[in-house]
Amino acid sequence: MNTLTAPWIILFTPLAAAAVILFAGRFSKPLSAGLAIGSAAVGAFLSWWLYFQPETPEALRFYWLDFGEVFRIPIGVTIDHLAKVMLVIVTTIATLVFTYSVGYMKSEEGYWRYFAGLSLFLFSMLGIVLADNFVMMFIFWELVGVSSYILIGHYYSKDSAADASKQAFVVNRIGDFGFMLGILLFWGATGTVLFSELRESIALFDGFPIYLTVAAVLVFCGTVGKSAQLPLHVWLPNSMEGPTPVSSLLHAATMVAAGVYMLARIFPILEATPMALEIIAWVGGLTCVAAALMATQQDDIKRILAYSTISQLGYMVLGIGVAPSSDVSMFHLFTHACFKCLLFLCAGSVIVGMHHEQNIWKMGALKNKMPVTFLAMCAGALALAGCPFTSGYYSKDMIILWAVEKAPLLGWIAVATAGLTAFYTFRLIFVVFLGKPRDEHAKHAHESPAVMTIPLVLLAIPSLFAGLMVTKGGLFFDHLPHPEHVPHFVHYVLYALFAAGVGGAFLLYRNAAKDPIVIPAFANRLYIDNVYNWIVQHIQDGGAAVLAWADRWVVDLVIVQIPSKVTWACGFVLRFLQFGNLQAYAFFFGAGVVGLLYFLLSR
Amino acid sequence: MPTLAHYLIVSGLLFSLGLAAVLLRRNILIIFMGLELMLNAANLSLVAFSRFNLLDGLPNYNAQVFVFFIITVAAAEVAVGLAIIVALFRAKQTTHIEDLASLKF
Amino acid sequence: MQLALFWIFALLTLIFAVGVVFLRNPVSSAMSLVMCFVGLAALFVTLDAFFIGVIQILVYAGAVMVLFLFIIMLLDLRTERTRTVRLSSWLGGGLVVGGFVAALSKVVAGLPALHVAKPDLAAQVNDVAEIGFTLFRNYNLPFQIIAVLLLVATVGVVVLSRKELK
Numbered sequence: 001m002n003t004l005t006a007p008w009i010i011l012f013t014p015l016a017a018a019a020v021i022l023f024a025g026r027f028s029k030p031l032s033a034g035l036a037i038g039s040a041a042v043g044a045f046l047s048w049w050l051y052f053q054p055e056t057p058e059a060l061r062f063y064w065l066d067f068g069e070v071f072r073i074p075i076g077v078t079i080d081h082l083a084k085v086m087l088v089i090v091t092t093i094a095t096l097v098f099t100y101s102v103g104y105m106k107s108e109e110g111y112w113r114y115f116a117g118l119s120l121f122l123f124s125m126l127g128i129v130l131a132d133n134f135v136m137m138f139i140f141w142e143l144v145g146v147s148s149y150i151l152i153g154h155y156y157s158k159d160s161a162a163d164a165s166k167q168a169f170v171v172n173r174i175g176d177f178g179f180m181l182g183i184l185l186f187w188g189a190t191g192t193v194l195f196s197e198l199r200e201s202i203a204l205f206d207g208f209p210i211y212l213t214v215a216a217v218l219v220f221c222g223t224v225g226k227s228a229q230l231p232l233h234v235w236l237p238n239s240m241e242g243p244t245p246v247s248s249l250l251h252a253a254t255m256v257a258a259g260v261y262m263l264a265r266i267f268p269i270l271e272a273t274p275m276a277l278e279i280i281a282w283v284g285g286l287t288c289v290a291a292a293l294m295a296t297q298q299d300d301i302k303r304i305l306a307y308s309t310i311s312q313l314g315y316m317v318l319g320i321g322v323a324p325s326s327d328v329s330m331f332h333l334f335t336h337a338c339f340k341c342l343l344f345l346c347a348g349s350v351i352v353g354m355h356h357e358q359n360i361w362k363m364g365a366l367k368n369k370m371p372v373t374f375l376a377m378c379a380g381a382l383a384l385a386g387c388p389f390t391s392g393y394y395s396k397d398m399i400i401l402w403a404v405e406k407a408p409l410l411g412w413i414a415v416a417t418a419g420l421t422a423f424y425t426f427r428l429i430f431v432v433f434l435g436k437p438r439d440e441h442a443k444h445a446h447e448s449p450a451v452m453t454i455p456l457v458l459l460a461i462p463s464l465f466a467g468l469m470v471t472k473g474g475l476f477f478d479h480l481p482h483p484e485h486v487p488h489f490v491h492y493v494l495y496a497l498f499a500a501g502v503g504g505a506f507l508l509y510r511n512a513a514k515d516p517i518v519i520p521a522f523a524n525r526l527y528i529d530n531v532y533n534w535i536v537q538h539i540q541d542g543g544a545a546v547l548a549w550a551d552r553w554v555v556d557l558v559i560v561q562i563p564s565k566v567t568w569a570c571g572f573v574l575r576f577l578q579f580g581n582l583q584a585y586a587f588f589f590g591a592g593v594v595g596l597l598y599f600l601l602s603r
Numbered sequence: 604m605p606t607l608a609h610y611l612i613v614s615g616l617l618f619s620l621g622l623a624a625v626l627l628r629r630n631i632l633i634i635f636m637g638l639e640l641m642l643n644a645a646n647l648s649l650v651a652f653s654r655f656n657l658l659d660g661l662p663n664y665n666a667q668v669f670v671f672f673i674i675t676v677a678a679a680e681v682a683v684g685l686a687i688i689v690a691l692f693r694a695k696q697t698t699h700i701e702d703l704a705s706l707k708f
Numbered sequence: 709m710q711l712a713l714f715w716i717f718a719l720l721t722l723i724f725a726v727g728v729v730f731l732r733n734p735v736s737s738a739m740s741l742v743m744c745f746v747g748l749a750a751l752f753v754t755l756d757a758f759f760i761g762v763i764q765i766l767v768y769a770g771a772v773m774v775l776f777l778f779i780i781m782l783l784d785l786r787t788e789r790t791r792t793v794r795l796s797s798w799l800g801g802g803l804v805v806g807g808f809v810a811a812l813s814k815v816v817a818g819l820p821a822l823h824v825a826k827p828d829l830a831a832q833v834n835d836v837a838e839i840g841f842t843l844f845r846n847y848n849l850p851f852q853i854i855a856v857l858l859l860v861a862t863v864g865v866v867v868l869s870r871k872e873l874k
Contacts, residue, residue: 580704582634583797586625590804597811605714605754608822613718613751615812619805620725626801627729632780636728636741639772643748646760654755660830662756664842670760671839672847674767675854679861681772685779686868692783 003053004060007077010046010087011126013039018119025112036115037098040122044091051084061132074194078132085330085476086129086261089337093253094122096455097341101245103452104348114154114243121147125254129261134183134193137262141179141222144258145172148250152242161241168235175225175232182218185211199268209273216276219266220283227259227313230287234529236310240302244348247302252309252340257333260316264326278407281321285403285410288314290526292420296427297522299515300358301347304428305340308384311421312336312396318414319399322406327477328398331470335391339383339463342456346377349452350432353445361514362439363432369445374433376456381429383463385422386498394467397494398480404490405483418494422501430509438513610651618644631691631698635684642677646670710826714754721747734785738776745769756829759836 017039025032061076077083098118105114124147127140146169153165187193189211190201205212223229228236228251236256240247250256263270263280270277288311295307316336319329351358353370367374383392400418404411437443447453462469469475508516521527617640624637653666692698724747727740745768752761816822843851 582631582700582703583626583629583801587797587800587804590622590626590808591800594804594807594811597808601811601814604825605711606823606825608816608819609714609718610751610755611816611822612813613722615809615816616722617725617748619809619812620722620729622808623801623805624729626804627798630734630785632734632776632783632785633728633737636737636776639741639768640725640728640744643745643764643768646764647748647751650752650755650757650760654757655824655826657827657829661833661838662829662835664835664838665846667757667760667835667839668842668847670757671763671843672850672854674760674763676857678767678772679858681775682865683861683868685775686865689779689782690868698783698785 003050003079006046006050007079007087007130008060010043010050010091011077011123011130013042014119014123014126018116018123021112021116021119025116029111032112032115033098033102036119037095037102039119040091040095040098043122043126044088044095047084047087047091050079051088055080064136073135074133075136076132077130078195079130082261082264082326082330083129085334087126088476089257089334090122090125090129090254093337093341094118094125094249096458097245097249097253097345100248100345100348100452100455101243103449104245104352105243108243110154114151117147117150117154118246118249121151121250121255123147125258128258132195134186134195134198137265138176138180138183141176141226141258141262144226144255145169145176148172148239148255151246151250152239154242154246158241160238164235164238164241168239171232171235172225175221175223178218178221179225182215182221185215185218189215195265198266202269202272205272209275212269213273213275216266216270216273217279220263220276220280223259223263223317224283225259226262227256227317228287228310229259229283229314229317230290231528233287233291233310234525234532237298237303237306237525240300240306244302244344244351247306248341248344248348251306252344253337256309256313257316257337260313260320260329260333263317263320264330267320267326270320277321279321281318281403281407281410284314284317284319284321285407285413286314287311288318289413289417289420290314292417292424293522294525295424296420297515297517297519299361301350301360301363301428301432302344302358304360304424305343305347308343308421308425309340311417312340312384315396315399315414315417318403318410322410323399323402323481325479325481327480328395328402331477331480332392332395332399334470334476335383335395335463335466338459338466339380339390339392342376342380342459342463343384345452345456345459346373346380349373349448349456350377350445352448352452354439354441357439357441360428360431363442363445364435364438365433365442366445367433370447372447372453372456376453376460377433378429379460379463381425385425385501386418386494388495388498389468390464391462391467391470394471397491398482400494401483401486401490405486415490415493415497419497419501422498423505426502426505427509430505431512435509435511435513607651607655611648614644614648614651617641617647629700631688631700631703634700635681635688639677639681642673646673649673710754714751717747717750717754720744721751734780735777738773738780741776742769742773745773756833757835758833759839 014036017035021032021035025035061074063072064075065071065073098115101114101118105111108114121144124140124143128137128144131137131140149165149169152168153161155161156165183193186198189208190198190204192198192201225232236251239251242250270280291307291310291314295304295311298304298307312332316329316332319332320326323329350363350366350370350373353366353373354363357363379390383390386393386396396418400411400414403414466475470477471480524530621637621640621642621644624640625634628634628637649666649670653663656663658664688698691703695702697703721744724740724744728737728744731737731740745764749761749764749769752758752764
């Protein structure tokens with residue numbers, strides 16, 4: 001094995017596992033789980049091994065569709081530093097989540113289906129990470145969409161889960177359509193879809209900045225869909241209908257990170273168009289604050305985390321827009337993957353302990369009954385809130401500082417959002433773990449089994465210390481750019497906001513029996529879902545009614561019915577000429593021939 | 604010496620007899636034989652033309668190849684036609700044309 | 709001499725063709741068709757078309773007619789019962805046939821170029837070789853296609869003659 005074959009093994013092991021589980025998994029639960037975990041662990045091991053290998057100069061590549069010079073679709077892997085880091089994150093998180101799933105899904109139906117879906121999902125995600133060209137990335141991008149559809153709709157007999165999976169798929173498709181158009185624009189201008197060649201031919205766009213901007217923004221649409229940015233964020237909270245480990249894997253650590261990863265992958269191209277970067281920064285900034293506001297008023301433990309995910313993704317996208325290197329966003333992606341995965345897994349542990357109750361206002365005082373979960377969740381919450389010296393503190397603050405330096409208005413929005421983040425995160429912690437039990441289940445909650453708590457502990461370590469390891473120890477990102485001209489008081493503002501957020505949450509929610517603050521606009525997600533419903537109900541249904549009318553009266557009647565009736569009527573008249581005697585037909589035929597002969601001869 | 608006209612007259616009469624068989628006889632097998640007669644009449648005139656219009660001092664063999672093809676197609680046609688007649692006979696127990704007049708309104 | 713042979717074979721052909729049309733028993737019709745084809749083959753030979761004459765005997769008088777007789781016997785067809793002879797049918801048929809013959813004789817009589825004697829051949833005919841050359845050089849593709857046609861016909865016949873036609 002060498003650095004050229006290892007990526008292929010990493011990529012295809014999960015697919016093989018998915019195929020075997022699909023056929024043999026239904027007969028044996030340990031087989032399904034073992035295969036899935038094994039494939040992820042092989043991937044994780046090889047990824048770490050690969051990470052410590054020197055850079056491979058040449059990517060391995062073959063042509064999948066080859067129409068000569070005009071059009072070639074390659075399938076190939078690229079193993080640069082970015083891909084290596086992402087591989088390590090994805091496979092490691094996946095291994096932990098797969099292991100945790102064994103405990104979480106113990107008594108659920110569709111065990112083999114679940115693990116096959118997870119493996120397929122891992123395969124798709126790894127394809128995105130390894131892709132060296134737009135088309136391959138797009139194929140795996142769609143595969144991620146399909147596998148997330150399967151996983152979100154795991155409880156497909158439940159209407160809400162089925163609807164959520166459909167919504168996730170359709171909303172992603174909307175973004176993907178833009179992505180596809182963007183790919184076509186890039187291909188049309190440069191004749192290549194390879195990232196490396198695109199980077200080299202960026203000079204072709206020198207005279208056409210608008211074209212480049214439009215293409216870049218269209219590609220960014222893919223991120224808007226996959227990474228749940230405004231205005232296509234609606235699917236992510238609803239997709240919490242899936243099993244909690246799925247939420248953890250898909251919607252915190254990997255799938256939604258694909259959008260940010262894609263932006264990082266094409267960052268050298270984006271750099272050439274400041275206008276597109278500005279649009280990206282604004283979308284990210286607005287998403288980040290809007291999702292944080294919505295998160296403050298949610299009651300479902302997973303939905304709070306879902307909105308915080310959207311908010312953090314907004315930070316990452318903002319980071320792409322303002323920072324001079326994609327490493328800043330990738331750093332936050334890495335730390336976020338750790339602590340958000342941890343938070344979701346803790347939430348899953350709480351949910352299992354509460355017998356599948358998800359409303360935080362029915363929990364309370366779980367601190368003593370679930371100590372491991374409590375401590376792990378505190379670690380995740382501190383990191384998410386940006387407590388000094390935890391991982392989130394380093395990565396998020398770097399994005400915020402860059403935003404303050406490059407776009408002050410956006411920067412201060414991001415600063416304010418940091419305070420909100422601390423507030424809603426600790427609102428969740430205080431309501432769930434402090435106070436009094438508000439429900440029978442809360443009184444009899446119990447700690448989860450070791451197969452679930454061990455991943456929690458393993459994830460808590462990087463959640464707390466990954467920031468230090470990166471900034472002081474040089475792990476993964478050794479050349480992080482630091483903003484130079486940010487006034488020093490911004491740091492103190494951030495400390496103060498963190499303290500204010502945590503303190504405010506403590507005062508308000510320590511012993512609250514129900515939510516003391518009621519802001520319907522936030523609880524109703526700023527009415528964006530209602531707007532979409534209205535659009536679907538009135539505009540789309542109206543359009544559908546017009547089309548139905550056209551189908552019924554234009555297509556069915558004018559194009560189909562009338563010609564068919566006319567033909568039938570002609571046939572009816574001509575039917576009277578048929579009398580069934582073969583020889584009579586022959587007679588008329590012969591008479592016609594003879595008549596024609598005489599006509600021709602006498603002319 | 605017979606002239607081209609002789610052959611054409613014979614061919615024409617043969618064709619007429621085939622036509623007469625098709626028009627007058629009621630047995631579908633005999634009608635089928637009439638069709639064969641007409642095909643052969645056409646073959647006769649083709650061969651006659653080939654012999655009377657020489658190409659480099661030899662008969663025009665393109666016409667004879669044409670006849671060869673006609674014979675081949677006719678053989679295939681006979682096989683399929685007779686199979687259809689057999690199937691028809693199985694269904695209706697008759698080969699009489701007036702009993703096979705269901706193709707009417 | 710040639711003219712005499714021509715008349716002998718032409719009359720043979722035509723008389724047996726009349727037999728095909730007017731004999732009542734299908735077997736007699738088929739037998740006279742055989743004789744008609746034999747006469748026709750002889751006419752081909754008088755035209756120096758030996759290969760076609762032989763093929764005519766082999767394919768028609770041999771294979772095709774055997775098939776006809778086989779089917780007649782398989783279906784066990786008796787002599788046609790005298791049904792009511794419809795005058796209109798005979799009248800119509802006679803009219804068409806007569807009209808056709810009249811038109812034909814008019815054409816033949818009106819073209820003097822048809823009334824020339826047979827031109828002499830430049831060399832002894834080796835028509836099997838000549839037809840072979842023409843067939844494989846100029847008509848190779850049609851030759852292949854006709855082979856496929858025969859295959860299709862074979863398959864079709866097999867399908868048609870199965871007991872249960874669905």
